Amino acid sequence: MNRLRKKLDHLISIKEKALVAYLVAGDPDLDSTLDLMHLFVKSGVDIIEVGVPFTDPIAEGPIIQKAHDRALKNNISLPNIIKLVEDFRKVDDSTPIILMGYLNTFSFHKELIDKSDQHGVDAVLVVDIPGELSISSYGISNPNIDSISLISPTTSQERIEKIAKNGSGFIYYVTLRGVTGSSNLDVEEINSNIKKIRSYSDIPTLAGFGIKSNEDARLLSEYSDGIIVGSSIVDMITKQSESRNFDRIGEYLRGLKNAIL
Amino acid sequence: MKIDKQKFPDTDGFFGEYGGKFVPETLMYALEELEDTYSKLKDSEDFKKEFYADLSDFVGRPSPLYYADRLTKHYKSGKIWLKREDLNHTGAHKINNTVGQILLAKYMGKKRIIAETGAGQHGVATATVAARLGLECHIYMGAEDVKRQSLNVYRIKLLGAHVHAVDSGTATLKDALNEALRDWVTNVDDTYYIIGSVTGPHPYPMIVRDFNSVVGFELIDQSKALFGRMPDAIIACVGGGSNAMGAFYPFIDKKETRLIGVEAGGNGVSTGEHAAPLNDGSPGVLHGARSYLMQDEVGQVKDTKSVSAGLDYPGVGPEHSWLKDIGRAEYVAINDQEALDAFHTVTKLEGIMPALETAHAFAYLDHLPKDFDESTNIIVNVSGRGDKDINTVAEIDGIKF
Ligand SMILES: Cc1ncc(COP(=O)(O)O)c(C=O)c1O
Numbered sequence: 001m002n003r004l005r006k007k008l009d010h011l012i013s014i015k016e017k018a019l020v021a022y023l024v025a026g027d028p029d030l031d032s033t034l035d036l037m038h039l040f041v042k043s044g045v046d047i048i049e050v051g052v053p054f055t056d057p058i059a060e061g062p063i064i065q066k067a068h069d070r071a072l073k074n075n076i077s078l079p080n081i082i083k084l085v086e087d088f089r090k091v092d093d094s095t096p097i098i099l100m101g102y103l104n105t106f107s108f109h110k111e112l113i114d115k116s117d118q119h120g121v122d123a124v125l126v127v128d129i130p131g132e133l134s135i136s137s138y139g140i141s142n143p144n145i146d147s148i149s150l151i152s153p154t155t156s157q158e159r160i161e162k163i164a165k166n167g168s169g170f171i172y173y174v175t176l177r178g179v180t181g182s183s184n185l186d187v188e189e190i191n192s193n194i195k196k197i198r199s200y201s202d203i204p205t206l207a208g209f210g211i212k213s214n215e216d217a218r219l220l221s222e223y224s225d226g227i228i229v230g231s232s233i234v235d236m237i238t239k240q241s242e243s244r245n246f247d248r249i250g251e252y253l254r255g256l257k258n259a260i261l
Numbered sequence: 262m263k264i265d266k267q268k269f270p271d272t273d274g275f276f277g278e279y280g281g282k283f284v285p286e287t288l289m290y291a292l293e294e295l296e297d298t299y300s301k302l303k304d305s306e307d308f309k310k311e312f313y314a315d316l317s318d319f320v321g322r323p324s325p326l327y328y329a330d331r332l333t334k335h336y337k338s339g340k341i342w343l344k345r346e347d348l349n350h351t352g353a354h355k356i357n358n359t360v361g362q363i364l365l366a367k368y369m370g371k372k373r374i375i376a377e378t379g380a381g382q383h384g385v386a387t388a389t390v391a392a393r394l395g396l397e398c399h400i401y402m403g404a405e406d407v408k409r410q411s412l413n414v415y416r417i418k419l420l421g422a423h424v425h426a427v428d429s430g431t432a433t434l435k436d437a438l439n440e441a442l443r444d445w446v447t448n449v450d451d452t453y454y455i456i457g458s459v460t461g462p463h464p465y466p467m468i469v470r471d472f473n474s475v476v477g478f479e480l481i482d483q484s485k486a487l488f489g490r491m492p493d494a495i496i497a498c499v500g501g502g503s504n505a506m507g508a509f510y511p512f513i514d515k516k517e518t519r520l521i522g523v524e525a526g527g528n529g530v531s532t533g534e535h536a537a538p539l540n541d542g543s544p545g546v547l548h549g550a551r552s553y554l555m556q557d558e559v560g561q562v563k564d565t566k567s568v569s570a571g572l573d574y575p576g577v578g579p580e581h582s583w584l585k586d587i588g589r590a591e592y593v594a595i596n597d598q599e600a601l602d603a604f605h606t607v608t609k610l611e612g613i614m615p616a617l618e619t620a621h622a623f624a625y626l627d628h629l630p631k632d633f634d635e636s637t638n639i640i641v642n643v644s645g646r647g648d649k650d651i652n653t654v655a656e657i658d659g660i661k662f
Contacts, residue, residue, distance in 0.1 A: 055430060055562040056547060058442045059285040065429055077559035103283055104546045108560025128283040128546065152287040154449060159289065177287055178447040 004096035004122040008204050017260040018226025024051035024067040026076030028241035041095050043250040044257030052101030059127045061181030063231045078109040082119045089120035100125040110139045117144040123169045131163040164201035171205045181231030183210050191223045214259035221260035266513040274463020279579035282462040284549045287446045296464045315360045320350045326483035331610040338629040339637030353645030354504040355386040361472035363390040366453035373452045374398045377441040379434035380571030381413025383457030388422035398422035401441045403433035406570045413649050434574045458501025459578030462549030466578050473507025494519040497642035498622040500571045502578035504644035523621045525567035526594035536565035538577050539592040552579040568597040569617035599624040616645035
């Protein structure tokens with residue numbers, strides 16, 4: 001059992017909700033990313049999603065797009081991200097790590113991804129592959145690496161069924177129509193869709209996109225097995241990229257964790 | 262090998278190993294909805310009647326196949342015929358596609374139209390059909406292109422559409438497409454996205470090809486009438502590849518006709534500064550489809566360079582990638598300077614000022630295969646007229662107004 005499944009099983013057994021935090025590898029630089037990952041864990045984060053920068057991140061809003069651009073200026077690519085994960089694992093061998101990005105860079109580094117569990121990666125989330133498929137369709141077929149699928153408010157009943165049955169790790173429910181960082185959460189719709197997903201699948205369902213405040217977090221955690229927060233963290237990283245003083249991010253994350261307890 | 266062109270794309274949207282639907286999950290339903298609508302409408306008599314009536318009375322089709330006497334004498338390598346898409350309403354082939362897609366939008370009851378544009382021709386063609394139906398219209402355009410195609414920006418605004426300058430990435434066509442896709446993800450319920458080339462996720466490459474293939478079907482009839490057989494070669498410029506695909510598609514199973522696509526060679530393919538993925542790229546995934554792509558050694562999309570905004574794109578339609586691999590079409594590259602020279606040559610010799618995109622196709626006349634002679638019939642697809650490029654050409658020639 002990989003770290004991701006172990007962690008989610010454990011949280012469910014103690015009736016806690018998962019806090020998943022996102023950052024972009026190499027924004028503002030790789031050393032800061034490593035520090036931030038440890039800070040995340042200290043501040044109550046259960047699972048870390050590491051964004052793999054891409055020149056054309058079509059699912060991202062302006063905040064995360066700019067983070068991708070900054071990381072690309074630092075020449076960050078999958079090989080040095082794998083190295084980052086190895087460095088993280090020297091200190092922390094239990095926090096699950098998910099690599100999140102776009103198909104072109106993943107399929108470009110198929111062999112590397114396929115054995116990335118040996119370097120400490122637990123799952124990948126490829127934003128632009130159809131949800132009923134998984135990375136195995138693209139030549140990456142290591143059973144220790146989960147392939148996280150997305151379901152959105154516009155996903156048809158038929159596809160929800162296919163995706164939910166096919167998913168591994170957890171189902172990522174995208175809480176709104178829009179790119180990352182938007183804000184128009186429709187709680188009714190979220191609730192009813194997550195119920196549908198659960199009727200087809202035993203794996204946990206986590207909710208993400210558009211979560212900013214403790215109140216958003218609390219509300220969505222009621223309907224899901226956990227929440228995923230990205231843009232608001234990346235925004236704070238952006239604002240501190242000169243000073244490299246990330247203390248406030250720690251406070252923010254502790255606040256979120258408390259809100260979903 | 263006999264190619265059954267009807268079989269492509271397959272039900273998953275693939276042309277061989279190219280194409281597909283690589284989009285965020287939110288858009289999957291919109292693509293399915295579009296696919297369903299299109300498959301129901303495309304063979305319906307009502308839809309066809311409406312589409313062809315618009316092509317004839319609004320666009321001005323059929324466009325002539327014109328014998329270019331002076332170009333023929335100049336190049337001495339075959340009879341040169343020009344397919345006059347530049348004479349279409351709004352000045353390019355782009356209108357064939359937008360007239361068709363706006364009908365799909367109308368049948369689907371969508372209230373809001375979005376599009377990306379490079380040279381601005383697709384933006385103009387989209388704003389035009391949206392105006393005609395009174396639909397709200399938003400055009401995404403790279404900030405760089407807003408500068409170099411300012412005339413078209415103003416035309417789009419006159420037509421009542423909103424122009425959004427896109428600053429991200431390289432601020433050209435690729436980034437305009439990213440931003441249009443983001444708009445679509447956000448407003449998917451009431452918005453129809455009119456993609457401007459045979460690119461993007463399935464079913465777009467098929468739909469845009471089908472609407473533009475009126476060009477190739479006319480060419481079959483016109484060739485028979487004017488020189489009694491099929492042409493020996495069709496030359497078309499390739500950005501995303503819609504004018505080329507429209508001209509090529511009806512000829513895929515007519516082996517006697519060579520299909521030659523001309524990509525933008527920028528500063529020269531060997532310099533790496535160009536927009537010629539079929540000449541110097543490798544398969545990758547961008548904007549929803551797998552196709553040849555300009556990418557670096559870690560799978561990031563490379564910056565492009567071309568004097569022509571409409572060809573300045575690192576990807577290409579998946580059907581072209583397939584035609585290249587199976588050897589049915591040939592793809593060459595013409596650099597900026599050659600295209601500019603051809604722009605002047607054609608303007609002076611024929612009194613036809615081509616778009617800079619189209620000038621790339623003309624420039625290939627300088628490199629025609631050695632086995633072409635007076636009996637060879639060569640068609641150049643004149644994808645658009647050059648009015649929009651006068652500022653660019655003047656600036657390069659050092660002229661200030
Ligand atoms: C006149 C003209 N020709 C060609 C193109 C390139 O597009 P495509 O390759 O889809 O025909 C454009 C695009 O803007 C154009 O305006």
